[in-house]
Every structure is written in structure tokens, then in C-alpha cells.
Amino acid sequence: MNSFLGLFAIIFFGFALTNLIAQNKAEIDKPAPDFELTDVNGTKHKLSDSRGKYVVLEWINFDCPFVKKHYDSDNMQKLQEKYTKQGVIWLVICSSAPGKEGNLPKDEIKKRAENYKAKFTAYLIDERGDVGHMYSAKTTPHMYIIDPQGTLIYAGAIDSIRSTDKSDIDKAENYVSKALGEALSGKSVSTKVTQPYGCSVKY
Amino acid sequence: MMYFSFLISVLLYMANNTETAKISVHALHNTVAAGDSTWVAIGITPKDGWHTYWANPGDAGLATTVEWNLPKGLSLVDTIWQTPEIIETEEIISYGFHHTHYIFYKLAIPDKLDNQNFEIIATVKWLACKEKCLPGKDTVSIKLFSGNRSEINSNFSKIFGNIPKRISNPLRTSIKDNYLQIEINEELKISDKARFIPYIEGIIDNSADQFFQGRSLLVRLDAFHGEIPKEFKALIIDNEISYDVLVIF
Numbered sequence: 209m210n211s212f213l214g215l216f217a218i219i220f221f222g223f224a225l226t227n228l229i230a231q232n233k234a235e236i237d238k239p240a241p242d243f244e245l246t247d248v249n250g251t252k253h254k255l256s257d258s259r260g261k262y263v264v265l266e267w268i269n270f271d272c273p274f275v276k277k278h279y280d281s282d283n284m285q286k287l288q289e290k291y292t293k294q295g296v297i298w299l300v301i302c303s304s305a306p307g308k309e310g311n312l313p314k315d316e317i318k319k320r321a322e323n324y325k326a327k328f329t330a331y332l333i334d335e336r337g338d339v340g341h342m343y344s345a346k347t348t349p350h351m352y353i354i355d356p357q358g359t360l361i362y363a364g365a366i367d368s369i370r371s372t373d374k375s376d377i378d379k380a381e382n383y384v385s386k387a388l389g390e391a392l393s394g395k396s397v398s399t400k401v402t403q404p405y406g407c408s409v410k411y
Numbered sequence: 412m413m414y415f416s417f418l419i420s421v422l423l424y425m426a427n428n429t430e431t432a433k434i435s436v437h438a439l440h441n442t443v444a445a446g447d448s449t450w451v452a453i454g455i456t457p458k459d460g461w462h463t464y465w466a467n468p469g470d471a472g473l474a475t476t477v478e479w480n481l482p483k484g485l486s487l488v489d490t491i492w493q494t495p496e497i498i499e500t501e502e503i504i505s506y507g508f509h510h511t512h513y514i515f516y517k518l519a520i521p522d523k524l525d526n527q528n529f530e531i532i533a534t535v536k537w538l539a540c541k542e543k544c545l546p547g548k549d550t551v552s553i554k555l556f557s558g559n560r561s562e563i564n565s566n567f568s569k570i571f572g573n574i575p576k577r578i579s580n581p582l583r584t585s586i587k588d589n590y591l592q593i594e595i596n597e598e599l600k601i602s603d604k605a606r607f608i609p610y611i612e613g614i615i616d617n618s619a620d621q622f623f624q625g626r627s628l629l630v631r632l633d634a635f636h637g638e639i640p641k642e643f644k645a646l647i648i649d650n651e652i653s654y655d656v657l658v659i660f
Contacts, residue, residue: 234634236635309542409501410501
């Protein structure tokens with residue numbers, strides 16, 4: 209009898225856990241899953257605390273050539289500056305596990321961000337990859353936009369040309385800029401999903 | 412003039428980056444006839460431990476690209492990729508190659524050839540990854556002669572392998588509950604170990620299990636998929652055999 213109850217409990221909790229995980233997966237046009245992460249300065253950031261503002265999530269690995277493409281060219285910093293000036297919260301998230309590429313010491317992160325003159329709101333550390341998995345983040349960069357009501361309104365690539373070549377940036381259509389531009393001017397986002405490109409997230 | 416040529420060579424060399432892979436070019440025939448067709452191949456040998464990517468790189472990475480610079484009148488009419496490995500790293504699924512592999516191109520020769528010989532040039536760009544990723548680039552060329560078609564190069568025959576079998580009848584598919592339901596026709600005898608991979612990115616969930624329901628293969632769509640094309644090419648890998656199929660709605 210006891211073993212029967214034990215088996216039942218395992219099945220029940222397994223089912224409940226699967227359901228919980230499924231509920232916590234980001235989906236377009238659905239409430240963005242909430243999370244709390246600590247930034248490189250030790251400050252905690254909870255997504256739901258930014259309710260009422262647009263939030264951009266940018267998955268990062270400073271050593272990835274696709275990330276370098278957008279930082280060496282100043283493209284990412286210009287986007288960060290343009291939109292944070294308009295009140296957008298720009299959260300950079302690093303899901304690289306300890307020992308993996310992109311998991312840098314805090315001083316090194318600060319140095320890189322300073323050298324790049326990065327204009328993000330915060331650099332969040334997600335070493336266990338929990339938030340990365342919650343958002344199905346696959347590449348660096350991988351971009352998401354959440355509206356003031358907390359709904360995920362964009363997920364995908366930064367732009368339309370899948371390369372590591374800086375000279376492609378001006379020729380590409382910037383999906384993040386397009387989506388934010390539309391959303392901030394009260395229009396609905398015309399391209400809500402694109403296929404991200406970049407290095408794999410180093411879980 | 413010599414100095415100028417030398418400078419161009421140096422600049423080209425500097426622009427290339429072959430640290431992570433070696434590129435080669437091969438021709439089926441050394442001499443081709445006007446109005447005929449032939450095959451050329453680009454060989455890619457990743458450095459030990461590194462991998463490069465297939466037409467659809469999977470969850471991350473970048474497909475190798477080949478940009479051909481062909482003499483006037485010549486055109487590419489077909490492309491064949493060898494069957495890739497399914498590479499799982501850090502919960503990310505990629506399709507690519509750890510070893511020497513080839514991309515084959517069918518070349519249509521015009522009815523009239525102006526020159527006795529001509530050079531075809533290919534600029535190859537790739538992304539190679541190990542623990543980290545590095546982009547690479549190389550330019551290779553091969554000279555072909557015009558005349559009566561020559562014997563097949565025996566070296567080419569050796570490399571022309573590991574290619575998918577083409578299935579002539581398209582596979583009908585529909586979408587139900589976020590799954591592609593692909594009707595597997597009689598022509599295709601595949602086991603329940605078969606893996607369905609579109610040639611284009613972003614359609615399927617690369618990590619999800621694929622399974623049969625009757626004669627239909629059920630493949631979960633990517634959580635963030637965009638519009639699914641009305642028809643697309645896909646590869647089915649079944650143990651040692653692979654098939655090229657056209658999927659239609």
C-alpha cells in the first residue's frame with residue numbers, strides 16, 4: 209500500500225512539475241514569465257518591478273563573434289541609448305555556466321561594458337540558466353521585448369542578416385528597432401517572431 | 412604590375428581566415444563541352460575538435476555559404492549537401508560536421524563557350540565552433556577547359572558519397588496542436604528512429620522527440636516559429652540512410 213502511495217505521489221508531483229515548467233515558458237502574446245536575477249553590481253532586478261515600461265531582454269556572451277559584431281560596430285550601444293532615453297528598461301542577461309565561454313569575472317564584465325560604452329540598464333547573471341530556459345534563449349544575441357502590461361511582444365533575432373560581418377549591419381533590417389518603434393508609437397508589432405542567430409547559449 | 416598583383420594577393424590572404432577549417436575545390440570533369448553540365452564540389456575540413464554547419468545550422472550557429480563567381484553564361488542549377496551529424500552541446504541541437512565534408516554544385520555550361528579555358532571562383536564563409544565560435548573565410552578557384560567532355564576524375568568519385576536519396580513524391584503535411592503531421596508515403600520506408608530536419612531554420616523544435624502516429628510522423632513546431640512556408644525541403648535521417656523530401660501542405 210505504501211509503495212502504491214509513493215508511486216502515486218511521484219506521478220502526481222511529476223505531472224505538477226511538468227505543468228509548472230510548461231506554464232513558465234515564454235510565449236509570444238502571453239504574459240512574460242517573471243524572474244529575479246542579480247546584476248553585476250549585486251543589485252536584484254525583478255522583471256515585474258518594471259511593469260508600466262517596455263523591457264528589452266538581450267542574451268549576451270561578450271566573447272561570441274555575433275555579439276562582438278553588434279558591440280564592436282556600436283550598433284547595440286546605439287540601440288540601448290536610443291531606447292533607454294525613451295524610458296525602455298534594457299536588461300542584458302548572461303546564461304553562460306561557470307567555466308563556459310562568456311562566464312566572465314565581475315570586474316571583467318564591468319571593464320568590457322565600460323570599454324564598449326554600453327548603455328544597458330543592467331547586466332544580469334543567470335549562471336544556472338534558469339531564466340535562459342524559461343525564455344528558450346538559444347543564441348547570443350537573442351532578443352525579447354515585453355510591453356508595459358508584461359506581455360511578450362517580440363522574440364528573435366536582432367536583425368535580418370545572419371552573419372558575423374559588421375558591414376552587414378547597415379544593409380539589414382533591425383527587427384528590435386522596428387518592433388520598439390512600432391510599439392512606442394502605439395502601433396501593434398508587425399513582426400513578432402523571427403529566427404534568432406548567433407553562438408549557442410553556453411548553458 | 413607584378414608589385415600590384417603581389418599586393419592584391421597579400422590583401423586577399425589577409426582578408427581570408429582559415430584558422431578553423433581548410434577549404435578545397437574539386438571538379439567532376441577537367442574538360443567540359445558546350446551545352447553540357449558538370450559537377451563541382453567545395454570541401455570543408457574543420458580543424459580537430461571543431462565543427463562547421465549544415466544548410467540549417469539548428470538552434471544556433473551559421474550555415475556555411477559559398478558565393479560563386481562564374482564566367483558569363485555558366486549557371487548553378489542544383490546543390491547537394493552531404494548528410495550532417497546531429498550535434499548536441501549544452502542542450503542546444505546543431506546540424507553540422509566535425510570531419511571533411513562536401514557541398515556539390517551542378518554547373519550548366521552554355522551552348523557557346525568563348526574561351527578555351529575558364530576559371531570558376533568560390534568565396535566560402537563558415538562559422539566553426541568548439542567551446543567558442545570563430546568565423547572563417549577563404550577563396551578558392553579551379554580551372555576548367557572547354558572541348559570534348561573528359562573522363563570523370565577518379566578523386567571526385569571518391570568524395571561523392573554520404574548524400575541523401577531524393578524522394579520524388581512530395582510528403583503531404585498538416586499542422587495540428589503545434590505539431591507537423593507528415594504523411595509518410597509508401598516510397599519511404601523509414602524506422603521509428605528517423606529524424607526529420609527541414610533545410611530552413613526556425614520551423615521545428617530541434618530538441619523535441621519525433622514519433623509516429625499511424626503513418627504520420629509527428630514533429631513539434633518551434634515555440635517561436637514564424638509563418639511556415641507552403642512547401643519546403645527537408646532531410647530525413649534514418650540510421651545510416653538519409654532522404655531528401657519535399658514537404659507540401
